[in-house]
Amino acid sequence: MVLGWGRRKNNKKNKGGKPNMEVVIPNQFKCPITLDLMKDPVTLSTGITYDRESVERWFDEGNITCPLTNQVVRNFDMIPNHSLRIMIQDWCVENRQNGFERIPTPRIPVSPTDVSELVFRVKECARGLDQYGCVELVQKMEKWSNESGRNKKCIVENGAISGLALAFEAFANDSIERNLIVLEVILSSLNWMFPLQLEAQESLGSKASLHCMVWFLKHQDVKGKEKAIIALKEILSFGDEKHVEALLEIEGVNELLIEFINKRVSPIITKASLRIVWYLVSSNSSFNEKLKFSFVELGLVSSILNILIDSEKSVCEKAYTILDSLLSCDFGREKAYENDLTIPLLVKKILRVSPLTTEYSVSCIWKLCKFEEKNYEGKALIEALQVGAFQKLLLVLQVGCSDETKEKATELLKLMNPYRAELEECIDSDFKNLKRSY
Structure with a gap:
């Protein structure tokens, strides 16, 4: 009726x-x-x-x-x-x-029991190093996930991430080249399941898994590199020092990350590389200063400055976090002083991109002016005045900022004030006459 x-x-x-x-x-x-x-x-x-x-x-x-x-x-x-x-x-x-189309008969949603049983079989295949059996099971999981968002949620909530991470570690520990197909399939599935759970983090953060991901970054095509670097970024986001140390033991990692930042192979790889570098240089590991020195020596300061010239907001923000960290060490500031882009670019970006980049710009300028070595004494302050930093800093105080940025901006104004009468020219540079560092 x-x-x-x-x-x-x-x-x-x-x-x-x-x-x-x-x-x-x-x-x-x-x-x-x-x-x-x-x-x-x-x-x-x-x-x-x-x-x-x-x-x-x-x-x-x-x-x-x-x-x-x-x-x-x-x-x-x-x-x-x-x-x-x-x-x-x-x-x-x-x-x-x-105008009405017949609605298709819906598929029966996957149940938690279905997922748990499949994950158990994936682990069994991994223990026996049965890569073809494992591939078949992971592809079945993929098919379920493509049927509905509900299935995806059910898969994630019932142990799929930890199961696949354990399988990835097992096959990577055996042989990357021999198990390449199954490793690719597992990593592809893991990419849509992030963020990681604690148990999965331990498996994917193992030396064997990290070696495999770096191998992918070196030898795979762009899509393969993207999946590997997203997984690597996810692992380091936990801030576990042992993962940082394990990654840095792999030869050529620093050089590879710098190469990705410079070449900008794809937006995904560029953003993930920047985030990974930030995790590394901001870690609390005992060799943090040595690590910063290594990145600066590889030209990271110039690479970051070149990125800041014309990159979109999210990339700029990631680049600024790294630059601010590098300028905390003497060698990082020395390389920044040597680059003609540094001060004009930092001043130009104030109030231009986002509140976050403004705060980092002020912080970077403060570090360069506050801790100038004798060889560069006064150089940064004078150059900052010449490109209009004094007025920009006054604006920052007027529009509002964090207490920390307010303190740094106020201190910079005090440092610049004695030089104003003779040196301030209020130049708003457009960088047309500045050369890139490469």
């Missing part, structure tokens, strides 16, 4: 040129939440039927009541309403000429 009707206008015209009548959609075919035609009707324990996607979203948002009756739901099982779904499909077929 039709309990109510919804209307849908049909703008198509019949052969006589007159528009067809409005199409009415039975109310029981519509989801009570969205009022759209249901594609996968499911019935709750309260007896009310909803479209699966809509009611799952309702519960994901933290609700525990039935949307229509407001009853507290004790059992969150969703029973497919096959009879209603068949009725909706038949109705769509009957109204095909009015």
Whole structure:
């Protein structure tokens, strides 16, 4: 029995040129939440039927009541309403000429038990180094994930990340070249499952796994490099010193990261490389200063300055975090003094890109002016005045900033003030006459 009707206008015209009548959609075919035609009707324990996607979203948002009756739901099982779904499909077929397509029969959602069993089999294949069996299982997991967002969530929440990470470590520890296919498949699946869980972090952060990822960065195509560097960035984001130390034991890592930053192979690789370098230079490891020296010696200061010239906001912000860290050491400041871009570029970027880059610009200028070595004494202050830093810093104080930035800006103004009368020229440089460092 039709309990109510919804209307849908049909703008198509019949052969006589007159528009067809409005199409009415039975109310029981519509989801009570969205009022759209249901594609996968499911019935709750309260007896009310909803479209699966809509009611799952309702519960994901933290609700525990039935949307229509407001009853507290004790059992969150969703029973497919096959009879209603068949009725909706038949109705769509009957109204095909009015613009309705038959809704496809929905696939049965994957269950936590299905995922757990599959993950168990993946681990078994990894223990036996059965790469072809493992590939088949991971591809099945991929197929599930492509069917719906709900499946993806179920896969992630039921141990898939840790299972795949353990498998990746096992195959990488055996042989990268021999197990290349399965390693590629696992890494590709892991990429959409991030962020990592603690157990998975330990497996992917092992020496064997890190060696494999660096191998990918050296030998794979752009897509393969992207997957590997995203995984590497995810591992280092935990801030675990042993992962930093394990990565730095691999020969050529620093040089590889600098190469990616300079060549800008792809936006994904550039951003991830910058983030990884920041994790490295800002770590609390005992060899932090040595690491900074190594990166500066490889030309990282000039590389960062070149990035700051014309990069988008997110790249600029990542580059600034690294530069600010490098300028905390004497060798980093020395290389910055030697580059003609440094002061004009830092001053130019104040109030230009984002509040974050403004704060880092002030911090970098403060470090260069506050800790000038005897060989460069006064050089940074004078150059900053010449390119309009005094006025920019006053603006920073006027528009508002963090307390730390306010202190640094105020101190810079005091340091510059004695030089103002003779040296300030208020130049707003556009860098046309400045040469890049490469």
